[in-house]
Amino acid sequence: MFDARLFRESAESVTAQLEHQLADASIRGLELIDPDILDRAARGLMTPERDRIAAFDEKRLAAIVDLYVRTGIQVHSPGYLGRQFSGVVPLAGIVDFVGSVVNQPSSFYEAGQLPNVAERIMAEELNRFIGWEPESFAMVTTSGGSLANLTALLAARNKRFPDYWSQGGGALAGRSRPAIAVGADVHYSVSRAAGVMGIGDEQLVRLPLDREQRICLDRARGALEDAERRGLEVFCLVASAGTTSVGAFDPIDGLADLAREKGLWLHVDGAHGASLLVSDELRGKLAGIAKADSLTWDAHKMMFVPAPCTLLFYRDRRDAPGAFRQQASYVFDDKPDAYTALDSGDKNFECTKRPMIMPLWALWSIHGRALFAEKIEYLCRLTADIHTILLDEPDFEPLHRPEANILCFRHLPAGLAESDVHRLQLDIRNRLKRQGNFFISKVDIDGVAALRVVLMNHRITTEHFRMLLGEIRRAGYDLRHRANGRETGSDSE
Structure with a gap:
């Protein structure tokens, strides 16, 4: 099963099937199959052998790949207009395939050396469009925008309430209840993150929207002041750069000024829209982004690479380790050196993390912005x-x-x-x-x-x-x- 020649033959066979899929420019919607029917079809492709390793069956593999490709959304078809993840640039899929075979987890430099270097390179490349001081910011990759938003909110909470990580709710004795200000149309992952953090839905301050479904800057101040009167201590304001519902961009520049005035952390959920930063024509949609404290950026959306590939940026690199405050001798070193300095395991939730930066870095290296x-x-x-x-x-x-x-x-x-x-x-x-x-x-x-x-x-x-x-x-x-x-x-x- 680990034979190199069999690997090559299998890869060539599957590649030929995918080539046919990519070359098909027909208009295809969703072939929605009854789950019980699909279950029977999938079970029918499984070997009946139970006691010995079954011999490789090329036809069985081809049928599995065909069923896999045929029963999902057709992201490369002109008929696909439904979701925010895209058909990948095929070369990115090839690099992701390499990552699956060499299997180098990227939370620690010693396990995935090039992925960790590539993260640093792409952080520098993309920060040219964000505009933070080159030596002061930080970036880590996470498996999806939901996890990035949670991580940023944890960093914001722990900065405002330094003892919360160790003492839990007891650290709030005598203080107002912690709260997060969000647009009324914020992505559900933000409210879900608040729940995970123990911040109830009633402690989400929902800022009113204008006619274009953006946070109304003129009314946001009043909503924050009302929250304070209700005994809430807002520590973070979340703005959206490309809401999921309608693709609206909140007024980041004005919200950043308001957040600074109120002493709030400004997190921008740019999972969908942050990619517009790489365009000279469209970058203005995120005016003021350099004033934000953190930014979520999903490359698997508008950068057209395999999911998940999310980039979480911090304006102040000292805030990056603030989300998780732990010691674990089996992965964390007491005395960092030139190698462990690139580790991200202390800054992201995952210990084992896919080298998700590699497809993006490879495309950027070969084809450019x-x-x-x-x-x-x-x-x-x-x-x-x-x-x-x-x-x-x-x-x-x-x-x-x-x-x-x-x-x-x-x-x-x-x-x-x-x-x-x-x-x-x-x-x-x-x-x-x-x-x-x-x-x-x-x-x-x-x-x-x-x-x-x-x-x-x-x-x-x-x-x-x-x-x-x-x-x-x-x-x-x-x-x-x-x-x-x-x-x-x-x-x-």
Whole structure:
């Protein structure tokens, strides 16, 4: 099973299957299969041998790969417009494959030397667009934006309440309850992190939004002062650079000034939108980012590398070890040297961590910044173009002007009652998920469902979007026709 020649033959076989997948430019939605049917298919691919090692079966491997590829979202198809993770640059997948085979965990330099050096290099490269002092900041990689947000919030809490790590809630005796200020549309990972930290939902200060779904700077101050009157001690303000719902960018510059005035840590959840920093054309969306204390940046979203690959930046490198305060002689050295200085195990939650930086560093090394900037700029221009298309369609309503590559809208055919708008959007999305050529998502805006597209694939054009609108119209017509048939008692099936 460890034979080098068998490895090469297997890799070539699987690569040929993936080549076919990448070359397929057809419009494919989601092939949603009943879980019981898929369960039977998966079990049918398992060897019946139980007592001895079964011989390698090339056909069995090919069938496993085919089922794997076919039953997931088709991220390389123009029909994929539904989520914020993208089809990877194929070369990044190859480097990730290398990482899986050589298996070098990257939390400690001795285990993964090049990944740790690559982290330092990419931190320096990307900080050129953030703007912190070169010798003062720090960056660690984490497995996903949710974990990065939790880590940053822990660092912020422990800085404000230094004894909390060792004493728990007892460190708060005589003090106000700790609280975190967030936009009303903040990603659920932030509220989940607060729960993990023992900060109840009632101690999340939800800052009001403006018409563009961004934190309203004019009203944020009043919300913070009201929280103080309620006995809350806000220690961190979380801003979003590209909200999950609509892709909105909070006014980071103004919020940073407010946070500094109030003595708050400013964390920016830029999981989706921080990648715009590499674009000269789009960098202004994150104006003021150099004033932030920490930044979450998901490279597996708009940098088009395999998930997970999240970068957590700190403006002050001295804050990086503050999230976790532990000693463990089997991994942490009492006397750091030139090698252990690159360890990140004391700064991130994971002890065993994938060398997730390697695909990003390899792409950056081979192709440079322009690869990322040009694709991001195309996707954002395309989203602006489809917004213009929607403005000219009388039966569609765009719900915001897109700031990046996320756009929400509703299908509103003539005669649709206001009470039926919510249900129709949900039914259309579910119909497309089960039967359509396109995979889109949905979100509630102001309590009413909306259709949501996220443009992550450079193969998508405005023509594809027009095809999607046609599919939505057909689904909407069919759903309303069936509903009207049921209301009149006719047989609409």
